[in-house]
Structure formats: C-alpha cells, structure tokens
Amino acid sequence: MDTAAQLAEQVQEARRRTLALVADLTDEQLIGPYLSIVNPLLWEIGHVAWFQERWALRHALQQKSACSDWDAIYNSAEVLHRTRWKLPLPRRDETLSYMRQVFRRVLDSLARPGISPEQSYFVQLSVFHEDMHAEAILYTRQTLGYPAPALRDEIFADQTSGPTQPIAESVWPKGDRELPGGRFMLGATADQPFVFDNEKWAHPIEIKPFKMARVPVTQGEYAEFVNDGGYRHRDFWSEAGWDWRVAAQATHPVYWKEDTSSTWLRRHFDEWAPLELIFPMVHVNWFEAEAYCAYAKRRLPTEAEWEAAAAAEPDQPRRRLSAGKRLFPWGAESPTAQTAHLGSAWIGGLPVDAHTAGDSAFGVRQMIGNVWEWTGSRFLPYPGFVVDPYREYSQPWFGTHWVLRGGSWATTARLIRNTWRNFYTPDRRDIFAGFRTCAPSD
Numbered sequence: 001m002d003t004a005a006q007l008a009e010q011v012q013e014a015r016r017r018t019l020a021l022v023a024d025l026t027d028e029q030l031i032g033p034y035l036s037i038v039n040p041l042l043w044e045i046g047h048v049a050w051f052q053e054r055w056a057l058r059h060a061l062q063q064k065s066a067c068s069d070w071d072a073i074y075n076s077a078e079v080l081h082r083t084r085w086k087l088p089l090p091r092r093d094e095t096l097s098y099m100r101q102v103f104r105r106v107l108d109s110l111a112r113p114g115i116s117p118e119q120s121y122f123v124q125l126s127v128f129h130e131d132m133h134a135e136a137i138l139y140t141r142q143t144l145g146y147p148a149p150a151l152r153d154e155i156f157a158d159q160t161s162g163p164t165q166p167i168a169e170s171v172w173p174k175g176d177r178e179l180p181g182g183r184f185m186l187g188a189t190a191d192q193p194f195v196f197d198n199e200k201w202a203h204p205i206e207i208k209p210f211k212m213a214r215v216p217v218t219q220g221e222y223a224e225f226v227n228d229g230g231y232r233h234r235d236f237w238s239e240a241g242w243d244w245r246v247a248a249q250a251t252h253p254v255y256w257k258e259d260t261s262s263t264w265l266r267r268h269f270d271e272w273a274p275l276e277l278i279f280p281m282v283h284v285n286w287f288e289a290e291a292y293c294a295y296a297k298r299r300l301p302t303e304a305e306w307e308a309a310a311a312a313e314p315d316q317p318r319r320r321l322s323a324g325k326r327l328f329p330w331g332a333e334s335p336t337a338q339t340a341h342l343g344s345a346w347i348g349g350l351p352v353d354a355h356t357a358g359d360s361a362f363g364v365r366q367m368i369g370n371v372w373e374w375t376g377s378r379f380l381p382y383p384g385f386v387v388d389p390y391r392e393y394s395q396p397w398f399g400t401h402w403v404l405r406g407g408s409w410a411t412t413a414r415l416i417r418n419t420w421r422n423f424y425t426p427d428r429r430d431i432f433a434g435f436r437t438c439a440p441s442d
Helices: 004-022 027-031 041-060 068-074 092-111 117-144 219-227 239-248 286-296 303-311
Strands: 176-179 182-186 203-207 210-213 256-258 264-268 271-274 312-315 320-325 372-378 402-405 422-424
Touching: 004 041, 004 092, 004 117, 027 041, 041 068, 041 092, 041 117, 092 117, 176 303, 182 303, 182 320, 203 303, 210 303, 219 264, 219 286, 239 286, 286 372, 303 312, 303 372, 303 402
Parallel strands: none
Antiparallel strands: 176 210, 182 203, 256 264, 264 271, 312 320, 372 402, 402 422
C-alpha cells in the first residue's frame, strides 16, 4: 500500500482531474438531458465526494458525516438511475463546497501520524473510484456532444498525437501472433498492493494454443464490414445481437454518419472528422464486435487468452506458457508515454502502430491503453470469490455483463494492470471500447 504522503498526492491529483473535466461546462450542461446510459454530471461529481466521505471518512476513520441527508441523493446502490435527474440536487456552488470540505478532511487525516493499512485501503479505494468516474465524465461529454475538455495528464505530458497519415504496409503490425498452450494463473496475486474483489485470486486454467491479432481492429477494417452490409445481414449476428440491432435501429456505429461524398465521418466530442483508418475502432458494443468477428471469420479472445497474451512469459524449452507472469505487457515498470496511451495525455486514440515499447512478451501491441477491449467472456466470479466491503462493486453484475480488458486513453495509469477487469452490458457503446480478434479455434 502507498504511504500516506503518496495517497495524499493521489487524492489531490484525482480531484484536480475531476474538477478540470467539468470546469468549462454551464450549469445547464451539468444536468444535461435524460439519457439511460449516463448520469447528470452535477450528480456525478457530488457522488464522487460522497463516496470518498462514505468509505474513507465515515467507514475507515470513524468520522461524522458532513451531510448525512445526502445519502438519499448520492448513494448509487439505493438511488435508481432514472431518478437522478429529478433529485433535489445541491446547486453547483453547494456541490463544490461539499467536495472541498470532504477533500480537506481526507488530506488532514492523511497528514496525521498512525494511519492504519485498513484506513489507507479505503482512501485508495476512493481514489480509484474517482478515477473511474473521471473516465465516465469523459464518455458522458462524448455522448452529449460537448467539446473535448482541456485536460493533460502531467505523467504523460510528453505524449504526442502520433502519425495521422496511412502507415506503410511494411511497418503496420498486421497479422497474428501464435501463443502456446499451457497452464496459466488467471487473476491477481496477493503480493499486489491493491486489487479489487473480482480479480481475486490467481487460479490455474488450461489454455490451448491460439493465434491473436497483434493490434486491435481498426476503424478502416470495421468500415469494410459496414460497407459490405454488415448491419443488414442477419447471418453475422447472434439472436440477442440482432434483437439489439433492430430495437436500436442501428445501421452503422454510433457517432458515425456519411457525408455528401458517401465517406464516413466520426464525431469526436463536438467535431466531425473523417475516419481515422489506422486508429483502433472505438464506441462499439459487444454485439457489434461479435458480428464483425462472424463477418471476418474470427472470434473474440476469451478473458483468459487476453490475460495470457498480455501477462504470460514463454517457456522456450518446453514451448508452453511459463509460470512467470508480468504486471504489465512490457514488464513490471509503471506505464509511461512510451509504453501506453493512458491518462488523457492526448484526447482521443492513437494509431495501432504506436507504443512498440509496450509490446507483450509475445509481440502483441497496445494491450494496455488506447481502447478498452471486449472479450468473449461473461463477467463471472473467480473460484472462491469473497465480496469486498464495497459490496456493490462486482457481485451485482455477475452473469449479466461481459468482460473488457486493458484500459483506454481516458483511463488513469495508476488504475490499470494486466489483471484489471472492466465489465459492461453487451449493448453499451458509449464507452471507449474496441476489440481485437483471434483466429478460429481448431
């Protein structure tokens, strides 16, 4: 677990990011229209402070509530999503005042000597929770067509936008990487300082040899599927996927439209621009990824295959997966601007050839950052699962959600690692999610 001083820095950095993400928005934009997939941003930022007070101050440090009446407003486990636009939300100035009060109390507590490991755990939990909501604020801004925020992560201040011209065929990392089979330990190990309950614990699983694409599916590749009538051909879609497509009246990816020359444009926040053909596909749901795979005669990787490709070491003499396991695809070192596109250092994706230094041991690229990647696995508990004190985090969603891995450009670097499991329902395409494919199983 990080020291109290390190935690204090994280608390401050997380709050700076949260406030920066909404600073330019009007009071009206902070409420926004009712949409079933997002929250009012005014509720979102108040909820972040409430969660920090609930777990770091009240639960861990046994301090009194700053405003217990607000449990009825901000407790996401009790307050139905569809009601959040009709709640008596505090005004913007009241919300910011509440956030400052909680923030100061947490920092004051961290400045005192003798903070226990348990107390540190719940402060860390509140930081990670705020990190997740920072990304949610970004995809809410995208969903509502608000301008891109002026945000730049100090950790990745030297990140650049990368090339925007087509990559030469000789250097575009197309094709598959072959991965050997073997016994793999799926999940997190107890020596990691902080893990969520759904990552616990590493357990053996047998993986057959498989072939995985070196890079995610690109916007250009996905456009071929769309142009070939992929959204019209029933054969490419599962029954549930086709039902979603019909109900959603989806004829192309969300945030896409054709211009007068029949060229596809994609909306990036409030601006329309031509597709970035060599950038990873983004804003697709699980059903769309599944349909593309059927079209391309490919498949989604299982969750175990994805983690093995990111974390496993090859055992050369036996040509099997070794017992070794990496924290990140490139090794044990924390992410940098050279290894992964994280932390909103650049608002949007980067080309699929970027970050050669972030390749896994098997040469698979961009498994951390750029876009979340759907897997072919339902979100289920690992063997021996025990729920953490924050009971609502994982357990209610087992069986109804699908697993994503790897993080996106909007994910903070401190949050992500090879074992980190994200999860959403298969109809969600507002998140910064894409996918990569595998060759069909033998």
